[in-house]
Amino acid sequence: MLTVPAFAQMATPDPSAMAGLPLPAGDVPDASVTVRVLRERMGNNISGQLVTLRVGTESRTATTDAQGRAQFSALPAGASVQASTTVDGEVLTSQEFPVPARGGIRVALISGIQKAADAEKAAAAAAAxxxxxxxxxxxxxxxxLIFEFQNDTLTVFYLLEVVNSARTPIDxxxxILMELPTGASGVSMMPGSSPTASVSGDILTITGPFAPGKTSAQVGFSLPQVGAASTIQQxxxxxxxxxxxxxxxxxxxxMSSPQLTDTREMTSDGQQFIMGTGGRINAGETVSVNLSGMPAQSRWPRNVALGVAALVFAVGLWMAVSPQAARAAEGAKLETRRERLLSEVVALERKRRQKPLAAADETRLQRLTSDLEKVMAALDLAPNEQRL
Structure with a gap:
């Protein structure tokens, strides 16, 4: 059975994962901290809220504005600080963190997280x-859609998520019956797929009714390589x-396709990738992907799991920095990117609490926080004001 690595199925964090987490922000004045106070979720700002910032052995206070933000400026660089406030009797506290000499820090304090999560879970369970x-x-x-080679055979991975955006099951x-490309062989489901997804021959079947949220169907198969070029139609x-x-x-x-509006190359961990994105594909439409200039003797990785892992990771990076992708998906896509980046930042921050990060992890954390800052800045321009 083909395998997709765990991080390909990264879950989005709940608000508690980002609450109190200090995020570097280049657009905040040097040696400054911006604390945003919210109720239950991003965008539900609490104005007029008194916030305390402990700076060493001293404390400073500020009141949140209409956007729920309290700003603390001209702080001593390198000083250890911690933000706190009390909302409806609930004490909210940030992590302790140093004041940067260059750039500032954004941190969110979110009240009622557990109460909102419990209510949402109960409502979702009832609706389901x-x-x-x-x-x-x-x-x-x-x-x-991910492509790689194994012993001169084109190997294809479909990592699909059926989305039901309603609160009730949908019939x-x-x-869903999906006929895989002509010549598909060795078709198999991969771990992480829903039990409602199955394959028979070259037909992928995903059985409903579909529960609210996402239903995963991850399938792998091989296609014979014909010469230096192949066209895959789906x-x-x-x-x-x-x-x-x-x-x-x-x-x-x-790689080319009439449905791809943006194609680019990037390098991750010394490997080169071709990434492409396009717009919406309607039901009944066919996507054609053309691969040309392929080597007669493959020099591709022989380990399927490692190859797919590298590709999935590169996809995540490319999605995080591509302005075209952000524009195409707009608000919903930006929120998804924000949560993915937050997941990675949170993981690295937790790792740093255990021991100092290696140089590579520090560099990656800086890159991720920079990407996260850009996403939050874009969200802040939208009506729902999602930035910290």
């Missing part, structure tokens, strides 16, 4: 028990919110 109603689902924007009138049984395609590049290999 309701009878399925007629409706539509789609493959979400986190669905990906689309039957299962008809989509339901709509695909956004097209993402990734391939590890070897030699002069190129």
């Amino acid at each position: 028990k309701e009878p399925a109603r007629p409706g539509v689902v789609e493959f979400g924007p986190e669905s990906r 689309i009138g039957g299962p 008809k989509w049984p339901i709509a695909l919110a956004q097209l993402f395609v990734a391939a590890e590049k070897v030699g002069a290999m190129q």
Whole structure:
């Protein structure tokens, strides 16, 4: 059975993962800290709230503005600080962190997280028990098509997420039936797939009704390589919110498709990748991906799991820095990117609490926080004001 690494199925963090977490921000004045106070979720600002910042053995106070932000400026660089406030009797405290000499820090203090989570969980559980109603689902924007080679055979991975954005189960009138490209062989489901997803021959079946949220279907298969070029065609049984395609590049290999509006190359951990993104694919439309300039003798990794791991990681990086992708998906996509970056930042911050980070992890943390800052800045320009 083919395997997708765990980080390919990264879960989005709950608000408690980012509450109190200090995030470097280049657009905040040097040696300054901005504390945003919210109730239950991002965008639900609390104005007029008194915030205390402990600076060494002293304390400073400030009141939040209409955006829920309290700013502390001209702090002593290197000083250890910690923000706190009390909302409806709940004491909220940030992590302790040093004041940077250059740039500032953003931190969010969020009240009522557990109460809101419990209420949401109860409401979702109640809605999920309701009878399925007629409706539509789609493959979400986190669905990906990944290509690599194994012993001169083109290996394809579909990492699909069926998204039901309703609060109740949805019945689309039957299962999703997806006929894989001509010549697909060795078709198998991968770990992480929903038990409602299965394959028979070259047909992927995902059975409904579809529960609220995401239903994962991850399938791998091989296609025979014919010469130096191959064209893969895939008809989509339901709509695909956004097209993402990734391939590890070897030699002069190129990737093109009439459905890809942005294609670029990038390097991650010394490996070259070709990444492509396109717009929405409607139900019944066919996506064609052309791979040309492929080597006659493959120099690609022989370990499927490692190859896919590198590709999935590179996809995440490319999505995090691509302005075209951000524009195409707008607010919803930006929020997804923010949560993914937060997941990685939180993981590295927790690792740093255990022991000093290696130089590579420090560099990665700086890059991730820089990307996160850009995403939050873009969200802050939107009406829902999602930045810290």
